[in-house]
């Protein structure tokens with residue numbers, strides 16, 4: 001704990017001169033309806049090129065299948081999940097997580113209700129091309145089903161749209177996510193809104209998404 005506070009202090013005071021993360025970059029917050037909000041910070045990950053190449057090469061990407069009614073279908077993206085005790089696959093992600101823990105410490109603590117809380121897990125997705133996608137959903141497995149939470153996404157590689165719409169219908173909002181961009185969904189966003197990454201007919205290359213979530217949120 002002492003170490004963590006010391007690190008937080010140094011990040012706030014000077015910011016790292018040449019770190020993986022632009023800790024002083026400016027964030028924009030969009031307040032959506034029903035207590036949901038989204039923070040956006042373009043170009044947040046300074047080490048995006050190096051990180052993208054390393055993750056593409058080193059992560060043991062897995063194809064998954066899912067039961068859909070009475071058939072089994074391929075999940076249209078590759079995945080790799082890093083649990084709380086799994087070492088992250090690149091130092092930049094360690095730095096990114098630390099910077100997010102610092103920036104969102106008060107919010108995470110408020111949502112947890114008792115004591116400090118950090119981001120805990122990292123879900124990685126690889127969208128190989130425009131045919132890969134994720135359908136409309138909220139990250140509602142676990143406690144995000146009932147309480148506010150944060151899901152922080154670092155996007156690498158080709159630009160893809162993250163879409164958000166109110167649960168139950170309404171006008172959707174488009175967040176184009178480019179190489180190194182950060183987007184954080186907060187408040188009730190996982191319960192009262194849904195998000196997706198639609199397929200695209202544009203000729204796009206691979207995109208990697210890194211999603212940091214607190215313990216017990218999927």
Ligand SMILES: O=C(O)CCC(=O)C(=O)O
Pocket residue numbers: 123125134139153162195196197209210211
């Ligand atoms: O590709 C993304 O950034 C979103 C992925 C997502 O929503 C999820 O895996 O829950």
Ligand SMILES: [Fe+2]
Pocket residue numbers: 137138139195
């Ligand atoms: Fe999601």
